[in-house]
Amino acid sequence: MTNRSDMRLIITIMLFLLALSSCVTAKNENVQIRRPGYSLTFPDGRYRIYTDTRVAADEHGQFQLMKGAIAAEKPLTKNLKVKTELLGNAQWGGCNMLLLTVNCTIPLKCRVWFDYKFAKGNWKFDRKGHIVAQKRDRLVYGVFIPHSTYNETHSVDITMELSSEKYVIIRYKDTIPISPTEWDSQTVTFGDAKSEELNTPSGRNIAAERRKRQRIWNENSNHRYFLSGMRYPVDDTRDLTSEFGYRRNWVYTKGRSSTDVHTGVDYANKTGTPIIASCAGQVRYSEYAAYLGNAVFIDHGMGLFSIYMHNSNLIAKEGDIVDKGDIIAEMGMTGAATGPHCHWETRIYGMPVDPRSLFFLNDLKF
Numbered sequence: 001m002t003n004r005s006d007m008r009l010i011i012t013i014m015l016f017l018l019a020l021s022s023c024v025t026a027k028n029e030n031v032q033i034r035r036p037g038y039s040l041t042f043p044d045g046r047y048r049i050y051t052d053t054r055v056a057a058d059e060h061g062q063f064q065l066m067k068g069a070i071a072a073e074k075p076l077t078k079n080l081k082v083k084t085e086l087l088g089n090a091q092w093g094g095c096n097m098l099l100l101t102v103n104c105t106i107p108l109k110c111r112v113w114f115d116y117k118f119a120k121g122n123w124k125f126d127r128k129g130h131i132v133a134q135k136r137d138r139l140v141y142g143v144f145i146p147h148s149t150y151n152e153t154h155s156v157d158i159t160m161e162l163s164s165e166k167y168v169i170i171r172y173k174d175t176i177p178i179s180p181t182e183w184d185s186q187t188v189t190f191g192d193a194k195s196e197e198l199n200t201p202s203g204r205n206i207a208a209e210r211r212k213r214q215r216i217w218n219e220n221s222n223h224r225y226f227l228s229g230m231r232y233p234v235d236d237t238r239d240l241t242s243e244f245g246y247r248r249n250w251v252y253t254k255g256r257s258s259t260d261v262h263t264g265v266d267y268a269n270k271t272g273t274p275i276i277a278s279c280a281g282q283v284r285y286s287e288y289a290a291y292l293g294n295a296v297f298i299d300h301g302m303g304l305f306s307i308y309m310h311n312s313n314l315i316a317k318e319g320d321i322v323d324k325g326d327i328i329a330e331m332g333m334t335g336a337a338t339g340p341h342c343h344w345e346t347r348i349y350g351m352p353v354d355p356r357s358l359f360f361l362n363d364l365k366f
């Protein structure tokens with residue numbers, strides 16, 4: 001039984017689809033989908049397009065997802081809903097976390113592409129995304145998005161793709177604008193003994209030590225220890241002697257000097273002050289290295305590591321599982337230090353970010 005309002009609805013939909021098809025065949029034309037439920041055929045299948053999604057078509061009629069989300073029209077994904085959340089701070093030296101929630105409990109492969117855009121070009125890489133939580137009948141996939149202290153990035157394009165064995169199920173894309181940070185500078189002057197130690201670290205294979213730590217902090221494990229949230233690595237944070245991101249001038253004796261970027265935050269106190277795990281995780285490194293001194297690295301999962309340097313004494317051992325708040329070392333001034341302090345650093349895929357930019361982890365709720 002067809003009445004007049006049904007007919008009006010059908011005509012409206014047909015007109016909309018006609019308008020849509022004329023738009024997407026035009027060269028490089030963007031199409032903004034303002035209402036859900038429409039479908040388009042992409043080279044690798046037929047997809048449902050979500051609200052506020054933008055697609056572009058080239059001169060060959062090939063579509064490209066510019067922003068928003070599309071989902072494959074396969075039995076697995078019937079009535080699939082997609083929700084995204086961006087946590088954290090998009091700022092040089094800061095970090096975001098992208099969460100994508102779907103009402104599908106079959107674990108899917110999650111891949112994320114990062115395309116950082118800075119003044120002199122692009123910098124691209126991809127990483128695995130992981131399941132962060134299960135909420136009743138939904139799975140939450142997540143990925144950390146670090147913002148470097150070195151490249152003056154303007155924005156980063158993030159593409160997250162969930163796929164089964166055969167199909168791309170969901171593709172989500174967004175552009176995150178990154179705000180600049182002002183970096184101050186600091187001069188650190190070493191006395192005779194430290195100058196000698198740092199300039200001629202006797203009998204050490206510095207390159208091998210560097211390779212070893214890079215291998216560790218480039219890992220991207222599927223652990224979810226970071227759900228414990230973050231805290232400071234010392235109880236008393238009043239004596240902050242060096243800020244994250246400082247452009248550093250190192251001055252040694254005999255007229256020698258070098259420059260560097262300070263990739264952590266320094267908290268000074270007495271030798272022997274307890275150094276505390278700032279987040280739950282697995283200890284992956286607990287040993288002496290040139291410049292770092294006695295150092296501990298903890299894997300918190302999904303590419304996030306925290307690092308504690310210059311300790312007088314190491315307590316946690318490689319392989320230990322620690323809780324947030326556990327004592328892992330004692331403060332000292334081993335390695336490149338002019339007084340007892342804790343150099344607290346966090347890295348994501350090996351990229352240093354301000355550890356304090358991760359406090360949003362304390363607000364995670366599933």
Ligand SMILES: [Zn+2]
Nearest residue numbers: 264265266343
């Ligand atoms: Zn430091």
